[in-house]
Amino acid sequence: DSGVTQTPKHLITATGQRVTLRCSPRSGDLSVYWYQQSLDQGLQFLIQYYNGEERAKGNILERFSAQQFPDLHSELNLSSLELGDSALYFCASSETGGVQYFGPGTRLTVL
C-alpha cells in the first residue's frame, strides 16, 4: 500500500459526459501528479500541483482540468469525453526531492 488513494476504482460513462477523479496523497506529501496510461502507450504526464498551485503541465487536453485543495487532495476533471479518453488514470504524490508514490489508478471506460 503506497498510501495514495484514488476513487473511484472503475468508471464507465458515455461520450460527451463529464467525470471527476479524486486523489488523496500520502500524509505530508505536497506534490500531486496526474498521469494517463492508455493500453498501448506508456505513462503520459498530465499535470503537477505543489501545495495547491499548478507546478507543471504535460500533455493535458483543454477538456481536462485539475486542482489541488487546501487539504492537499486533488481532483482531475475530464469533460466532453471521447472514446479515446478511455484509459487508466494514475495519481502520484511525493515529498520535495523524494520518491514518487503511485495510487492504484482509476480505470475509465468511455462507451
Next chain:
Amino acid sequence: GDSVTQMEGPVTLSEEAFLTINCTYTATGYPSLFWYVQYPGEGLQLLLKATKADDKGSNKGFEATYRKETTSFHLEKGSVQVSDSAVYFCALNKNNFNKFYFGSGTKLNVKP
C-alpha cells in the same frame, strides 16, 4: 530538454536467464534516478533508486548503477523468475523542481 530513453520491449526470457534493460537519460545538473515496476492490473511501485553518481540501487535481486559518464542507469537481474513479468519504467527526478520524467516502459515476459 530533460528526458529518459529506455529499450523497447517486449523482452522475453526464460526463467533463470540474465536480464538487462537499458536506460539512458538527458538532464542538466544531478538528477535522482529510479526504476519503477508495474505488475499486471496494478499501479507503479518503486523498485530501486540512486541519488548520486556511482550509487548502486538494489532490491529484490535487481540492481542498477548511476553512471554519470555514460548517463545511464541500466537495470539488471542475474536470474529472473516468472513472477518478475511486468512493465519496468526508468525515471528521473530533477530534485530542485520535483519534476519527474518517465521512460516509455519495457515489458518483460518470463517463461517457465
